[in-house]
Amino acid sequence: MLQLENVSAGYGRAQVLREVSFAAKPGEILCLAGRNGAGKTTTVQAIMGLLPLMGGSVTWKQIVLSDLPPHQVPRAGIGYVPQGRRLFGDLTVGQNLDIGRFTNGKDLHALDDVLELFPRLRERYTQRANTLSGGEQQMLAMGRAMCLRPSVLLLDEPTEGLQPSMITAIRDATAQMRDRGVAVVLVEQRLDAIAALADQVALLENGRLRAVLTREEVAVDPQKLAHLLGV
Amino acid sequence: MDFGPYLMLATLEGAVTAAVLALTASGLALVFGVMRVVNVAHGEFFMLGAVLAWWVTQMLGGSAVMGFVIALCVVPVLVGCLAALTDMVILKRISYDPERTIVATIGILYIFQQVTLMTYGPDARPVAPPFNTRIALPWIDFVDGRLSLYWPWGLSITSYKLAVIASAGVILLALWLVMTRSKLGLMMRATEQDRDMALAFGIPVEKVYAFVFGLGAALAALAAVLIVPIQQAHYLMGGDPLLLSFIVVIIGGLGSLPGAVLAALLIGLSDGIISVFFSPTLAKILATLLVAFVLVFRPHGLFGVRRG
Numbered sequence: 001m002l003q004l005e006n007v008s009a010g011y012g013r014a015q016v017l018r019e020v021s022f023a024a025k026p027g028e029i030l031c032l033a034g035r036n037g038a039g040k041t042t043t044v045q046a047i048m049g050l051l052p053l054m055g056g057s058v059t060w061k062q063i064v065l066s067d068l069p070p071h072q073v074p075r076a077g078i079g080y081v082p083q084g085r086r087l088f089g090d091l092t093v094g095q096n097l098d099i100g101r102f103t104n105g106k107d108l109h110a111l112d113d114v115l116e117l118f119p120r121l122r123e124r125y126t127q128r129a130n131t132l133s134g135g136e137q138q139m140l141a142m143g144r145a146m147c148l149r150p151s152v153l154l155l156d157e158p159t160e161g162l163q164p165s166m167i168t169a170i171r172d173a174t175a176q177m178r179d180r181g182v183a184v185v186l187v188e189q190r191l192d193a194i195a196a197l198a199d200q201v202a203l204l205e206n207g208r209l210r211a212v213l214t215r216e217e218v219a220v221d222p223q224k225l226a227h228l229l230g231v
Numbered sequence: 232m233d234f235g236p237y238l239m240l241a242t243l244e245g246a247v248t249a250a251v252l253a254l255t256a257s258g259l260a261l262v263f264g265v266m267r268v269v270n271v272a273h274g275e276f277f278m279l280g281a282v283l284a285w286w287v288t289q290m291l292g293g294s295a296v297m298g299f300v301i302a303l304c305v306v307p308v309l310v311g312c313l314a315a316l317t318d319m320v321i322l323k324r325i326s327y328d329p330e331r332t333i334v335a336t337i338g339i340l341y342i343f344q345q346v347t348l349m350t351y352g353p354d355a356r357p358v359a360p361p362f363n364t365r366i367a368l369p370w371i372d373f374v375d376g377r378l379s380l381y382w383p384w385g386l387s388i389t390s391y392k393l394a395v396i397a398s399a400g401v402i403l404l405a406l407w408l409v410m411t412r413s414k415l416g417l418m419m420r421a422t423e424q425d426r427d428m429a430l431a432f433g434i435p436v437e438k439v440y441a442f443v444f445g446l447g448a449a450l451a452a453l454a455a456v457l458i459v460p461i462q463q464a465h466y467l468m469g470g471d472p473l474l475l476s477f478i479v480v481i482i483g484g485l486g487s488l489p490g491a492v493l494a495a496l497l498i499g500l501s502d503g504i505i506s507v508f509f510s511p512t513l514a515k516i517l518a519t520l521l522v523a524f525v526l527v528f529r530p531h532g533l534f535g536v537r538r539g
Contacts, residue, residue, distance in 0.1 A: 050427050074433040082431070088424045091417070099421050102414075103433035148432070 001025050002047070002152050002183050006056035007066075009046040015054060016042040020209045022202045024152065029174065029184040031194045034204035035230055040187045041083055043204070044154045047185070048080050049073045060152060075103045079150030083157050083187070085141040089130030093121055096129050096140055100147030107149060114143040117173055135166030142173055153177050156187045171197060191226060194218065203228050236370045236386040238504070243368075245503020247392045247461070250399030251454045253495035255472045256479035257406060257488055258450030264486025265423040265443045268322065268332045272339040273451055274473030279310050280452025281464035282347055285356050295359040302358075303456050307449040314448030315441040322444065323437060340469075347466040355468075360460035364390040395457045402453060403492060410488065419443060423486070474515075475502075478522050484535025494533065 002024040010016040017039045024030040032040045045051045047058050049070035058065040063076050074080070088096050097114060101107055115122045118139040124132060129140060138158060145153060155174060159167040174197060178184050188194050194201055201213040203225075211228060218225050259273045283306045288298035317339060325331040367387045369380050410416040422429040422439045430436050451472070455464075462468070479498055483490025498518050505514035525532060 048431050050430065069435075070430040071433050071435045074431060080431045082428065086425055086428050088421050088428065090424060091420060095417055098414075098417060099429075099432050099434070102418075144432070 001060075002185070003059045004043070004047070004056065005059075007043070007046055007053060007058060008055035009042055009051045009053050011042075011051070016207050017046060018207045019056065020204070020207075021056075022200075022209060022212055024183040024185050024200075026151070026183045027178060027181045028199040029178050029186055029197050030200045030202060031198035032185060032187045032202050032204060033189065033194060033225070033229055034210075037206075038204040039207040040204055041156055042207075044080070044082075044156050044185065044187060047073075047154060048078065074148055074150075077149070077151035079145035079148045079153045081141045081145045081153070081155045081158055083160070085137045087129040087137055087140055087144070090128060092126050092128055093132070093140055094125045096144050097121070097147050100144035104147075104149050107147075110147045110149050114146050117146070117176070118143050118169075135162050135169075138162060138166065138170055142170060146173075146177070150177075150182060152183045152185070154185045154187075157189065158186075159188075159190070159193065167193075189229070191222070191229070194225065195222060201225065233370075233372075233383070235372075236368075236383040237507070239368065239370070240386055240388075241504040241507035242500060243388050243392070243503075244507060245500035246396050247458075247499075248502050249496045249499020250396045251458045252472070252475055252479060252499045253403060253492045254399050254454035254457070255451045256476040256483070256491040256495050257403065258447035258454075259476045260480050260483065260486055260488055260491040261419075261450070262444055262447035263480065264488070265419050266322075266327060266440050267329060268327060268444070269329070269336070270444070270447065271333060271336040271473070272317075272343065273336075273447065273476060274469030274471075275340050275343040276310050276314055276448035276469075277451040277455045277472045278347065278464075278466060278469035279313070279343060280306050280455030281358075281459040281462070281468060282351050282466065283309060283452070284456040284459050285358050285464040286351075288358050296361040299358070299361040299456075299460070303453070306456050307453040310452035311445035311449030315445035318441045318444035319437075323440070327440065344466060344469070351464075351466060353466065355463040355465040357463045358459045360389075360391040362390055362394070363460075366390055366393070391460060395461070398457055399454070402450075406450070407488070415442075475518070478518050480532075481522050482525050482532055484532030487532065487534040490532055490534030 005021050006019040008015060008017050008019055020043060032043060034040050042051065046053060047065065049065065049068060053066050060076055065073050065076060068076065088099065097111055101110060104110060120136055121139055121143055124136060129137065132140060142158065158170050171193065174184060174186065186197065195218060198218065199215050201218055202209060203211045213225060255277055259270060262268055262270045284302040287302040287305060291298040291301060321335050322332055325335060365387050367382045370383050370386060371378055371380055410419065418434050418439055421434060422436050426436055475498060479491055479494040483494035502514040502518065505517060
């Protein structure tokens, strides 16, 4: 289980997260929801070790991730699809996927699985990443993280700005990862996505955890989530 | 000598300068491209390469070829390791902050320079070239209505200078292959493009930085070992390569390796030609003016990429 306990983090001296605690279980999708500036991306970056913690801890299977240097975090099986994709734009699709395989000894099956899930990436294999369409770039960002064979997958608004067919493809891939037993932390603002995918919803407000709702609670009273999100 | 053969001679001399400059500037471009560090001490790594080459050849004595080959293999590794250590002890501790790294590398420049003065002394010392046969070059002229081949008096170059040009070409080709075809190159390019994402995919960015800083310095040292049989080793010899490397890197585009190589060819050849026909000072003045024009009309250089 990915466990955050009293995590506080921020940028320089500016504290954004204040004592946030939640747990994401293998084979489940935990949605991190909240308004803009609530601290969703900061939470994900803190898990990845890209922001130093001001307090608290992040653990995964008895490994204290927050004690590891940042480049060791993916070696513990943590995959990351950042907001805005942040691909290595001057590198080809193949090279981006190769970078995803650095930590698992260049596992060829991982690459085959990704290319099977996203056949478009096979067609674009030798093309530079910054020449792909937005949807293809998002597939590549997902594929790059999946090449790592992650046990935990952090997805930061993966469907932002995509056309409906691409949104479906990305959601299907997310559900597939959950079904393989991966613990998925999904930063999401769309109510329909949250309702369709989430096993739990952790709601952030001004850097604090306001509530954790189960799938059943969201299904019974969707207006409650909408109200909490302010939409 | 006629103008044509004279121009050919000047071009060949310029090609030697261009070859050495391309190696030195590639090191500077690599460090800036991957680490975003302006390494003001780069010229001192060049100087250390030359001084250590003299030291190695003197220590070994005996055959000039053997001493030179050993210096060529050992000195760049020594200088590269020293640079990597410098990175880990100084630059890493100031978090590669752009302003502070400039001040830090100025400090490193003076430390290396003064330690060399204290230990090696103020004299310029030669290193014997491993081979130095003079090769006469032919010229074609139009005589009595037909082309004829002849050997003008004075049109010649040493075999060593040709070897310097060829060696630089081979080393730059090897560097290009490492950057584009190897896992190490992929790690360096990924780190260059997005440091945080490189970390998020398990690339040990701090080790990559130490390696790149060492590789940049090793390229400068390699250039110095190649040129020291022509120029002599001196504790103040790092200034000119540093200035020319900055000129090359700015014209080629900050951080661009192909840009650095092309700009080195441009600056090296023009330096050779203008120095022979006019004066070396005029060559430097024109190169500096060219930098000013590039900064005004194409601030990101010929091959540089605007970064957000």
